[in-house]
Amino acid sequence: MTRDAKARLVLSISVLAVLAAGALCQEAAAQSSPLAAMRQPAAGGLFGWLLSKQALFYRELSGLIRAAKSDGTALWGLMGISFAYGIFHAAGPGHGKAVISSYLVANEETWRRGVVLSFASAFLQALTAVVLVAVAAIVIGATAKAMGDTVRVIEAVSYALIVLVGARLLWVKGRAFLRTLRTLKSEPAPAVKQAHDHNARCTHHEHAYDHRAPHSHNDAHAHGHGADHNHAHDQDDGESVLPWGHAHGPEPEELAGPGGWRRGLSAIVAVGLRPCSGAIIVLVFALAQGLFWTGVASTFVMGIGTAITVAAIATLAVGARAVAKRFAATRASYGTLMLRGVEVGAAMLVMLFGVLLLTGTIASERMGMF
Amino acid sequence: MFRRIAFLIVGLLCLVAATPRAHAHPHVWVTMTSELLYAPDGTITGVRHAWTFDDMFSAFATQGLEQKTKGQFTREELAPLAKVNVESPQEYAYFTYVKMNGKLRKDALSDPVDYYLEYDPKETVLTLHFTLPFKTPAKAKSLDVEVYDPEFFIDFGFAEKDQVRLVNAPAQCSVSVVKPHDDFFSAAVRLDKSMAWEANAGLGANFANRISVNCP
Numbered sequence: 016m017t018r019d020a021k022a023r024l025v026l027s028i029s030v031l032a033v034l035a036a037g038a039l040c041q042e043a044a045a046q047s048s049p050l051a052a053m054r055q056p057a058a059g060g061l062f063g064w065l066l067s068k069q070a071l072f073y074r075e076l077s078g079l080i081r082a083a084k085s086d087g088t089a090l091w092g093l094m095g096i097s098f099a100y101g102i103f104h105a106a107g108p109g110h111g112k113a114v115i116s117s118y119l120v121a122n123e124e125t126w127r128r129g130v131v132l133s134f135a136s137a138f139l140q141a142l143t144a145v146v147l148v149a150v151a152a153i154v155i156g157a158t159a160k161a162m163g164d165t166v167r168v169i170e171a172v173s174y175a176l177i178v179l180v181g182a183r184l185l186w187v188k189g190r191a192f193l194r195t196l197r198t199l200k201s202e203p204a205p206a207v208k209q210a211h212d213h214n215a216r217c218t219h220h221e222h223a224y225d226h227r228a229p230h231s232h233n234d235a236h237a238h239g240h241g242a243d244h245n246h247a248h249d250q251d252d253g254e255s256v257l258p259w260g261h262a263h264g265p266e267p268e269e270l271a272g273p274g275g276w277r278r279g280l281s282a283i284v285a286v287g288l289r290p291c292s293g294a295i296i297v298l299v300f301a302l303a304q305g306l307f308w309t310g311v312a313s314t315f316v317m318g319i320g321t322a323i324t325v326a327a328i329a330t331l332a333v334g335a336r337a338v339a340k341r342f343a344a345t346r347a348s349y350g351t352l353m354l355r356g357v358e359v360g361a362a363m364l365v366m367l368f369g370v371l372l373l374t375g376t377i378a379s380e381r382m383g384m385f
Numbered sequence: 386m387f388r389r390i391a392f393l394i395v396g397l398l399c400l401v402a403a404t405p406r407a408h409a410h411p412h413v414w415v416t417m418t419s420e421l422l423y424a425p426d427g428t429i430t431g432v433r434h435a436w437t438f439d440d441m442f443s444a445f446a447t448q449g450l451e452q453k454t455k456g457q458f459t460r461e462e463l464a465p466l467a468k469v470n471v472e473s474p475q476e477y478a479y480f481t482y483v484k485m486n487g488k489l490r491k492d493a494l495s496d497p498v499d500y501y502l503e504y505d506p507k508e509t510v511l512t513l514h515f516t517l518p519f520k521t522p523a524k525a526k527s528l529d530v531e532v533y534d535p536e537f538f539i540d541f542g543f544a545e546k547d548q549v550r551l552v553n554a555p556a557q558c559s560v561s562v563v564k565p566h567d568d569f570f571s572a573a574v575r576l577d578k579s580m581a582w583e584a585n586a587g588l589g590a591n592f593a594n595r596i597s598v599n600c601p
Binding site: 066069073074076077102156157158159160161162292293295296298299300302303304 | 439
């Protein structure tokens with residue numbers, strides 16, 4: 016097979032992969048179709064267990080908040096249940112598992128960054144709920160319906176932001192993909208799997224590199240050359256942090272430095288802006304009991320639980336990407352193209368989620384029903 | 386190999402994304418009693434529901450409403466909320482699904498009438514009363530009325546007592562009730578396997594409360 020044909024094959028495969036994934040998404044999202052309903056996992060399995068636990072914990076919240084009114088020790092029970100509820104609840108909609116995971120995969124983020132993103136967005140989510148209830152219920156004295164309407168507006172903004180984040184990612188990653196494709200085409204034919212043509216490869220490397228976001232040094236090529244190779248970029252190729260991959264231990268400045276926080280901020284805001292309806296109901300209930308601050312504490316503890324689940328899923332996604340990268344490394348530029356393809360796919364997914372959420376195709380939690 | 390892994394990642398992300406409805410869980414609990422209303426000629430004319438919300442949601446729903454006496458709400462004070470309550474579930478067919486002689490009748494019921502809210506100050510819970518009239522009163526040998534939220538945001542369950550009553554039904558009619566809450570999650574599996582409702586049965590259908598009337 017000629018290089019050209021190979022590149023075309025790779026391109027069509029990645030496009031197919033994205034399309035297939037999209038189709039899968041939509042099919043699964045269209046839960047209302049009879050077929051999907053039939054194929055739905057039995058609620059008695061893992062899902063059923065998750066559901067029953069969540070339901071159980073949520074129901075216990077009301078009793079514990081009431082109890083906390085007269086009995087200070089009930090507060091500990093309340094915090095424990097809030098935490099547990101958060102952990103289980105994050106499996107539900109509206110906590111950005113999918114968006115954060117896709118974002119991490121598309122953006123070549125480290126797992127630690129994933130954890131930071133998960134916690135930051137969960138914290139913001141709790142904060143939005145508290146601020147909303149404080150302002151709407153305490154200051155304005157708004158009705159439940161008004162609060163529900165407000166949530167819907169916030170929701171729309173949040174989903175639109177997700178679309179924007181996805182679009183931006185797609186733009187950056189799409190160009191990187193095309194650039195890699197072009198580089199691959201112009202590369203002299205047979206030298207793919209040999210480890211000797213450092214010069215040629217490094218040139219490509221730089222080509223593939225120079226248009227990417229600053230600090231995302233976790234390039235596939237790095238591992239293709241072996242660790243002793245001197246990279247064009249000046250960052251250290253840290254040791255593998257994850258047992259299954261080549262993810263880097265993040266430098267502190269990588270997390271918080273210029274372009275570091277800012278880069279993740281858009282994702283944090285997009286995901287964390289939308290308050291969880293459960294938290295709002297709990298807060299208003301606590302307020303009605305004259306225990307607003309207890310409700311606030313419970314909301315934040317819930318957030319910690321939520322963050323743990325989201326972070327775990329995000330870490331899985333990052334780990335999977337690291338595995339893919341290891342395979343990509345054995346294929347040199349060909350593998351890089353695939354990796355870029357995966358990134359483009361993940362970027363498309365972020366956008367797709369945003370669009371599906373915005374159009375209501377994927378139902379999020381309902382707010383203000385009744 | 387790589388291709389497979391690439392597929393896997395995108396597929397995985399997709400699955401994570403596509404689970405919202407499947408993972409939704411209730412934020413509202415409703416304890417209900419229902420009455421089936423019959424005309425003298427033996428046709429069924431309506432379904433009258435009384436839905437009691439859980440205390441947490443009741444507190445949420447009554448937030449910001451004006452009240453003359455603290456801790457109490459009159460029917461008049463609750464009237465605007467009642468209107469919202471019966472109007473919002475319209476797109477969910479009022480969570481009430483009618484099947485006649487084995488066939489799902491999507492448009493059997495019209496919009497709610499005679500609705501009002503009651504507040505129980507002792508239990509601090511709201512009860513919504515409303516009637517869903519049949520567009521055309523009909524006779525059916527077997528009639529099923531199921532109550533559930535397809536998205537399972539609301540968890541419906543029958544009350545312990547007086548769950549279902551037939552009002553003016555022909556003498557030969559008998560009623561039976563299937564409660565998923567008898568055996569919550571294993572019942573769900575059972576219902577899932579024998580899912581009879583073809584249309585728009587989301588996860589919530591697993592938790593349907595079924596009223597079956599037989600008029601031989």
